Amino acid sequence: MIDDFLLRALLAGIGLAIATGPLGCFVVWRRMAYFGDATAHAAVLGVAFALILGLPLTFGTLLIALAMGLAVSALSARGHAMDTTLGVLAHSALAIGLVAISFVQGVRIDVSSLLFGDILAVGSSDLTVIYTGASLVLALLVWRWQSLLTSTLNPELAVAAGISPKREQLLLTLALALTVAIAIKVVGALLISAMLLLPSASARSLSRTPEAMALWAVLIGVLAVFGGLMGSYWFDTPTGPSIVSAAALIFTVSLPLRKLAQ
Template sequence: MITTITTTIPANMIDDFMIRAGLAGLAIGLATGPLGCFVVWRRMAYFGDAVAHAAILGVALALLAEIHVMIGIVFVAIMVGLAVLQLSGRTLAADAILGVLAHSALAFGLVAVSLIKGPRLNLDAYLFGDILTIQPTEVWAVWAGAAAVIALLLWRWRGLLTTTMNPDLALASGLNPKVENWVLTLCLALVVAVSIKIIGALLIAALLVIPAAAARHFARTPENMALCAAGIAATSVLIGLWASFQLDVPSGPSIVCASAVIFVLLGLAGRIMRT
């Protein structure tokens, strides 16, 4: 006699982890949308990649030092970002500096992880994200980090915008472009730190760039573009999360795929409206 045993997952358990994932994803979308606008305006997509790749080195150093992973990620991401700002234009072009730091930080991070004693760390969650396993305390941490990024952007919005559009005008207005660059680097580091569990270090730059690029099709002002980008990023996260759960596929790539589809659809819609 063959007995078939079936197991079911309680509906309330599904609801709990989906709600946690949705709340965390919503926070990341609201933060990456406006921040991504500055990445697009400044053509800093590769800069975001460098900071995100440095997150793996931050994870390894945090585990070796036995401190919280987010502390290590923020520290290393800020150091890499500031190194790019200091070195660019001195001996090598900015893109060359970014390439060296991005790939070097990732490589050193992978080597450092392999040196950690004990059970081997599974890097998949950090490289590609694993939003469905996020815990309640992590949701609070994500919202705190996202709120800090949004607060920084609101506080320095005029200075960041003026420096982005015309650095000379910013200097004439009494602004210090270096300070604005440091604020932007801090925002990128915070976003990378709180979103690495959700979207993954290899895909964070995509969530920064694609929603902002999609919002460009309809936005008429910088503020309008930032709001549209936040809405598109949040929608992409929620759609990608739903697709990940329904199709049993990785959550990080699903979120990026959703944002790419929205980008194409909005681009086609914008072209139709202009004809």
């Protein structure tokens, strides 16, 4: 019989995969990998912000991650180089967040759990937060799916159809920030972008349509969570990195399938 903590961890991973699967597809299609990484790094600053002001960690993380996304979008729109802007903001937010946490009195925070996650410590209240956030992300993507897809594949056609690419980008930023907020406890700030990218990149080899790719990304994410949890349990390895390692293994196996499909 599966232990309760493993069952909660598996349920948390499934909830995360529900959000990261379809959202990760847009990250891949729009080449937003570094954008997602910067938003995830900002989550650590969000934790510090929440601790200092006495706010719920999820709320503080969501607020700062969203602010990071909006700041990057605003600076890139003003002509700043995207890769440089992302690099400066991402590493600055991570460093400032870690320094700020060290000054918080009366609170003990395991920095490694912020960076790499602590999925085995997930409780019932955490599951509620994860599934509420994942449901909101999924509902947002389903609601705006066609508009998001059109603005991703052909921005000019989107404008002609009355769709604002900037608005769709803002919605993606919101969805990404919400996903980061619910994912930081599961896989940590440094591994969130991997869970956005690896299942979606693997799903490319198995899909003929965008919808199929999103579905495959969810299934692969769930498989990676299950494989990583079992590997961590059997070999006594860190759970968050084990999940990402399982996702990386699936991606490696999927590469020959992509060559056959071409």
